[in-house]
Amino acid sequence: MRKVTLKDLANSFGDDYNKFSKKFIDKFNSVNLNYEFIQDEDLEKLYIKIIDRLFSDNQKIGAFERTKVWEKGWGENLNDFLSEPNNENTLIPKFIRPGLPIRFFQKFIRTENPMFELEYFKLYRQWLFEKYLKDYNHIYEFGCGTGFNLLEGCRMYEDKRFYGSDFVSSSVKLVNEISKKFNLKLESELFDFVKPNYQYKIKENSLVSTFGALEQIKSKFIPFIDFLRKKRPDIIIHTEPVKELYHLDNFNDYTAYLFHTKRGYTEGLLPYLQELEKKDEIEILKVKRLFFGSLMMEGFNLIVWRFR
Ligand SMILES: C[S@@+](CC[C@H](N)C(=O)[O-])C[C@H]1O[C@@H](n2cnc3c(N)ncnc32)[C@H](O)[C@@H]1O
16 A cells, blocks of 8 residues: 655645645544556446547536536535534535545555545645635635635634625535634625625725636636626635646546536646736736646646736
8 A cells, every 4th residue: 555645745836845734644544545556457447438428428517407506516515514503524525425436646546534625625735725815814715615615714724704605505505604603703694606796896905716616607617707807806715626737648637628528627727828818917826737636537637826
């Protein structure tokens, strides 16, 4: 068995492992990130499974019926949370599937811990929040789902104020219930990326984040960027799948690229931001593919930018 090392995480996040905090290292030491490479016949079988999925999957991102799917999905988490408010597992989004092969630095791995994807993501989020949230008073997450990122942010920074939003009311209710239950400086309201509400306030000294949410709007991100242009948060951090970062001469990447394309996840965001940077309107502070993902694609690439 191999084990993900601090050096691997530093390579994945694009940081120096000597800079990891004690808290981060303690968290790292408390989780099982053992794995082995999937090889030979097992890899052949996995490729067949992936190709079958590429043909059979018929989910269409951003389609009309997807609104109901999100409303219902977060409604189930809301009911689970209301009936078991002390069980925070009710806030784990159901799209994180335990026990499946993981994409790691362009290879497939089999992990000892069925919750590997979640645990790896949590380490990334710990690093991300330590690095980027500390300088801002007002933290926003758009398309926040169950609010489990916001809850973690509130716990890490008790003095800051947190604002969630989503385009379905079950998410908004759930996040407001979490705030009430844990007595947090957290509130949530409805907000649709595609039809931004310009009455929505972004306060001074603020950070805006998205996690796997702009992916859902079928490339219609311009209204949201226009909204940000008007509101001028101090910094924007996205953790999203980015089609343009796959290497198309790598077979594993190519399968992820095809899946991203077939489902119709957002594309073009990074090139659009790069155009804005060329026009001197924004500054891109970081673009980092984590080289980490799930069976069919990689959902984790960090883009950090700000208006000039
Ligand atoms: C994959 S989930 C990610 C949720 C959360 N950010 C997380 O990391 O767990 C995608 C989220 O985007 C939201 N979403 C989809 N379309 C949206 C839109 N047009 N405006 C705002 N949110 C949207 C969904 O309701 C869902 O909460």
